[in-house]
Amino acid sequence: MNLWVRILRAEPAMGDALGREGVEARRALSRRALALAAEAMGARLGPERHGEHGQPLPDGDWHSSRSHARSCAAAACAPFALGVDVEEVLPRRDELVPRMCSRDELDLLGGFTWERAFRIWTAKEAVLKKAGVGLLELSACRLTAVDGDRQAWIHHRGRHHKVEQLSRDGHWVAIAHDGPEETEVKWRWSAA
Numbered sequence: 257m258n259l260w261v262r263i264l265r266a267e268p269a270m271g272d273a274l275g276r277e278g279v280e281a282r283r284a285l286s287r288r289a290l291a292l293a294a295e296a297m298g299a300r301l302g303p304e305r306h307g308e309h310g311q312p313l314p315d316g317d318w319h320s321s322r323s324h325a326r327s328c329a330a331a332a333c334a335p336f337a338l339g340v341d342v343e344e345v346l347p348r349r350d351e352l353v354p355r356m357c358s359r360d361e362l363d364l365l366g367g368f369t370w371e372r373a374f375r376i377w378t379a380k381e382a383v384l385k386k387a388g389v390g391l392l393e394l395s396a397c398r399l400t401a402v403d404g405d406r407q408a409w410i411h412h413r414g415r416h417h418k419v420e421q422l423s424r425d426g427h428w429v430a431i432a433h434d435g436p437e438e439t440e441v442k443w444r445w446s447a448a
């Protein structure tokens with residue numbers, strides 16, 4: 257089975273929108289990305305419902321996940337659990353680095369750069385969103401291996417979860433899923 261990840265790049269004006277208006281515009285973009293992902297998967301999704309940690313609940317057999325960054329949104333849906341995350345690679349305050357990843361994790365990638373820190377962060381967020389817990393279990397998540405720049409493995413709740421990743425236009429996108437081994441992740445990146 258192909259598993260489509262739809263990524264929509266926003267108009268520049270949306271990236272600059274601040275406050276509540278900006279958040280709502282990014283949310284709307286991620287909902288559009290999800291509608292396109294659902295269409296590609298042949299799924300019909302009803303209104304989104306959320307669980308106690310804010311996680312989207314499955315709609316019948318269909319699980320879904322959305323993510324929004326400043327000027328980009330990503331989403332996917334499938335008949336198995338999945339988590340998607342997108343982040344823009346932007347230098348932040350140095351104190352944030354230890355919250356995102358450990359020195360051992362960075363060493364697996366060749367040492368610290370913001371690019372690598374965001375790669376690790378999106379991989380963890382994808383796994384935590386798949387579990388439906390979000391950042392509540394961030395400290396229980398660990399990067400254990402990488403293969404090139406497309407695959408990473410995160411240990412969480414006694415399992416090694418494979419994460420597939422895409423780096424493009426200054427962003428990292430990550431997806432973790434519980435589908436069959438032969439599932440092929442397909443990325444589609446387009447303007448909104």
Ligand SMILES: CC(C)(COP(=O)(O)OP(=O)(O)OC[C@H]1O[C@@H](n2cnc3c(N)ncnc32)[C@H](O)[C@@H]1OP(=O)(O)O)[C@@H](O)C(=O)NCCC(=O)NCCS
Pocket residue numbers: 283308309310311312321322323324325340341342381384385386387388389390391392
């Ligand atoms: C989930 C979480 C990691 C999202 O991080 P983020 O990078 O800020 O946001 P993203 O753009 O990647 O994803 C946002 C989407 O994730 C989904 N989401 C929210 N909570 C989630 C969870 N626990 N598990 C999986 N997905 C979740 C929602 O669809 C959300 O979209 P919305 O903001 O339009 O409602 C973070 O919000 C979190 O840890 N939440 C759980 C913590 C918690 O329980 N807080 C109490 C709130 S009820």
